Amino acid sequence: METTKKSNQNKLINAGLAIVAPLPSILFYLAFLHNYTNPNHCLSSLWSWCYNHPVLLTFVLFFLNINVLFWTIAQLQSSHWMIHPYWPAVPIMIVYYYATHPTGNYNPWRSKMVIILTSIWSLRLSHNYFRRENWQWGSKEDWRFTDLGHQYGANWWWISFFTIYFSQQIFLMGVTLPYYIIHTIEAPWSIWDFVATAMCLTGIIVAYFADTQLHEFRTMNAKLEASGKSVIPILNAHLWQYSRHPNYFGEQLWWWGLGIFAWSLGQGWAFIGAFVNTLCLAYVTTLVEERMLKQPFRAEVYREYQKTTPVWIPWFKSSSLKETKDKTI
Template sequence: MTATAPLLNLAVTAAVVGAVMLTAFAFGVRLGRHSVVDVAWGLGFVGAALSTAVLATASGAGDPARTWLLAALTTVWGVRLAAHIGLRARGKGEDPRYERFLARAPGNPHLYALRVVYLLQGSLVVLISLPLQVAAYTAGPLGWLALLGVLVWLAGFLFESVGDAQLARFRADPAHRGRIMDRGLWAWTRHPNYFGDALVWWGLFLVASGSWWVLLTLPAPLVMTYLLTRGSGQRLLDEHMKGRPGWAEYARRTSAFLPRPPRRADG
């Protein structure tokens, strides 16, 4: 196999993801709420996975079973995440994190958001989806590593989905207004959704790892894990939550990321 097909796939993936992000930007300007990019994040990966599956299958490259399995797992994850974030934000204003960020924009805040929010996140989607793209053109038949990857993906998907559902039910009760969610999975980690997200992408990497070429894309799940822990995920949300009643005690007894039993009050 020549390098032409994978390079073409990369170009098409970038174009598809770019179209998703530009569409989200148009909605963001119209709504006056650039947090819509969070919905586009999951959909960008769906576009990358499906376009890769179609192109690789048409070229006769790789193993179609692995390619479409990766596309299916990514689509299920991305659509659920986009729907959850979209429903959560419905009827609300701009996310305070984006509000503070865009308040510092030099010049037009919309163009600033286009450059440093939409295009940056689109570039990250293309980078993080590289294991899916490379596997579609190089990996052989599915084996035990792919099975392990599916199990890791499933654990992450369930952790993320259950954590989001628990938080949604907690917030829906007016009696909990202003209180810290510290029940269910949220008693074991302050960010079960981010931890589940990380597992999902390590699971996809394992499913994709049917050739040595895919190992060269190891930075992809590492970047995703970094974003969830030190980038725009855990770190920023913890900063936003500081100062809320009960936060200091909750943070003291609850793991920041990796799940573990909560510390005792006297521990």
């Protein structure tokens, strides 16, 4: 009873922290919007800097509010859970910063479309996170962070700042560069905006169904295990029979589609963020597959799955899985 009460208290604390955590940067930015036109304000030089450096302003706010604050909270709680649910929230804040910054100059229809798409993407990813965590705040940290903690031991407390927080800042600032370009170049809506919109929506839909199918698979296995029955080694149905990681494929479509918005405005260099995202997902894919192969009850079936099913881009199997079909779903 006492353990349950303490657990509920921790959940309430984590929920409160998650709500309050982004307020420093939000309140600061609102103060900037309210005061930047007042030359007699005591912080006029600071407001002037914020006005002239929108990208650096975003970088500094992210560094102080996400990196420093979230890392500090993680040290106090001995858990790096908070960064994960904020992965879908940060792009929403960044796109609104650029859309409302006083130096913005953009096509309002393109801006609205990108904000709507980002909101849908964020809701999809947030829903998947909380569904996976049984609708709890901070129940556990990402297993990759836990593995890194074991790897680095006593030095993890300071290494975690760079491997989890600062690295994700560089990453997120890169993939969200199209937001800045979209809100600094005014150009008519073009056919490429339709292409980018379709690609982004396709990525969101593919990722949603892939994650839902994976969630249902895990739920079914949990019920089988609870009833004392053998679990099914791998998911090899629906989207997962055409790709080993359709959720990652959908996520890549989203970021590359966002890059097309910037490319259509003559700023193809913004694809660097999507490219780095692909490299990161390649590394994550390797970690996930290594983990699968370390589990004896699914290693053999998964090796066969690797031989016949594309890693990302959905396609038909190179050969049948007749021998292992009864072991998969």
